[in-house]
Amino acid sequence: MKRTAGCLVLVFLQFVMTSAATINNSLVTWCAVSDAEEQKCWDLASNITVRNIRGKLQCVRGQSPTDCMQRIKNGTADAASMFPDEIYTAGICYGLDVAVGESLNGIDGIHYYVVALARRSSGDLSLLEMHERSSCHPGMRTTVGWTVPIGFLVNTSQISVDEQCNFPHAVGDFFGYSCVPGAKDPEHDPRGNNPRNLCEACIGDENDRHICASNPRERHYGEAGALRCVAENLGDVAFVKHTTVFDNVNGKNQESWALDIELEDLKLLCPDGSEASPSEHERCHLAVVPANAVVVRLEDKCRVYKFLERVQIAFANATQGFSLFSSAGYGQPDVMFSDSTQKLLRVMGTYQSWLGPSYTTMLQAFECEGLC
Structure with a gap:
């Protein structure tokens, strides 16, 4: 009788454990x-x-x-x-x-491709020789505007960071001037010593205020803003999503700066130093972002x-x-x-x-x- 009772208790415990595992699973x-x-x-x-x-x-x-x-x-x-x-x-x-x-x-x-966009009229321009050139970025510490392009420059040994891992200073030393909206924001520049040239291609709003702001008041902020930066000849290259050019040319964007831009006015700069048309983003890009x-x-x-x-x-x-x-x-x-x-x-x-x-x-x- 005791053995039978013990077996019943054991079976009951196994049932409880199995049920709990099933519920948990x-x-x-x-x-x-x-x-x-x-x-x-x-x-x-x-x-x-x-x-x-x-x-x-x-x-x-x-x-x-x-x-x-x-x-x-x-x-x-x-x-x-x-x-x-x-x-x-x-x-x-x-x-x-x-x-x-x-x-x-x-x-x-695949979510999008990060591409390097330039004016076709810019002449010889290579992603492998960007030192002292000017650049346009959608925003500071963004995937498209910072992580991918700066990662590319590090991985191709075009820039190197110091022991303090100071990327803003390395980027400022590399490019002649840039627009990196948010580069001087306290969030990204708590000590106020990020290079000023990270904002020199920025234009702010119509009243010359909010220059380099990390919001649309800076007219070179975001994807379209980076393209505008290149269209207005304030930057040699814009780092954007591959869809940016198609969203803003051939009448898609009715703002005055975009009305005269056509697809054939632009080109992609490829990682191997060559060039391609904007429609060739699948073979000419810096990274595929999932x-x-x-x-x-x-x-x-x-x-x-x-x-x-x-x-x-x-x-x-x-x-x-x-x-x-x-x-x-x-x-x-x-x-x-x-x-x-x-x-x-x-x-x-x-x-x-x-x-x-x-x-x-x-x-x-x-x-x-x-x-x-």
């Missing part, structure tokens, strides 16, 4: 970094329950992407959507990986993918009710996932394979800044 805890994302997460969770989709979603609020990385690492969260540079930090510093990535075309994970992806612990890649695949089947193409890739009603775009996402792709390789070699190489140039 079906639960995905999402780390949100904004009120809007947390609200959409809970809305998704309730819709999962209503539709009786296998698995359960729970939402927690992280204070920052880095906080979410730590939560995922220590097991208090399972997944979070992150930008490419954040994915790199999550992998390098926290040992995390990616389960799925956004696809904006339904085919691959779309956002969902960061997870390595052991949870498959589990989170399978859960999100079920969610995607139910809500990705919804024409009414909750829509996975729509941020309508949340007060801001790209909540949880980019609004332009067509589908989520399974990432079979590592986070490095998602980021791609060209973009990863650019990020590695900044490792002296101490990511972790």
Whole structure:
């Protein structure tokens, strides 16, 4: 009788443990970094329950992407959507990986190409001989305007940083003058000693105020602003997304500075020193920047993918009710996932394979800044 009772207790304990493991295995805890994302997460969770989709979603609020990385690492969260540079930090510093990535075309994970754009009339101009030339950047510490082009210059040994890892000084010493909006902002220049020539190609607003501001009041701010900087002959080269030229030429942009620009007036500068037309961005670019992806612990890649695949089947193409890739009603775009996402792709390789070699190489140039 005692042996029978003992066996029953053992079976009961095994049942409880198995049930707990099953429940835990079906639960995905999402780390949100904004009120809007947390609200959409809970809305998704309730819709999962209503539709009786296998698995359960729970939402927690992280204070920052880095906080979410730590939560995922220590097991208090399972997944979070992150930008490419954040994915790199999550992998390098926290040992995390990616389960799925956004696809904006339904085919691959490419978001955009970073290109070097110049006037065709600028004559001989090479990306391998940019010393003392002038440059136009969408913004300070941005992927397109800073990380990729400066990473390229470091990796091609055109600039080098000192022991203090002072990139602004290295860039200021390299280019003759530039427009890097935000270069003198306290956020990027707390000691006020960033080189002044990082702002000399900037023009501010119509009243010559807000020069080099990290907002549209600086007329050379952003993608279109960097193109304008080149169009107005204040810069030899603009570092922009490949779509920038197509969004602003041939009448697409009705501002006075853009009306006379045509596609054939511009060219791309290639990493090997050659030139190409703007439509040849797939072969002539500095880096391929991937779309956002969902960061997870390595052991949870498959589990989170399978859960999100079920969610995607139910809500990705919804024409009414909750829509996975729509941020309508949340007060801001790209909540949880980019609004332009067509589908989520399974990432079979590592986070490095998602980021791609060209973009990863650019990020590695900044490792002296101490990511972790």
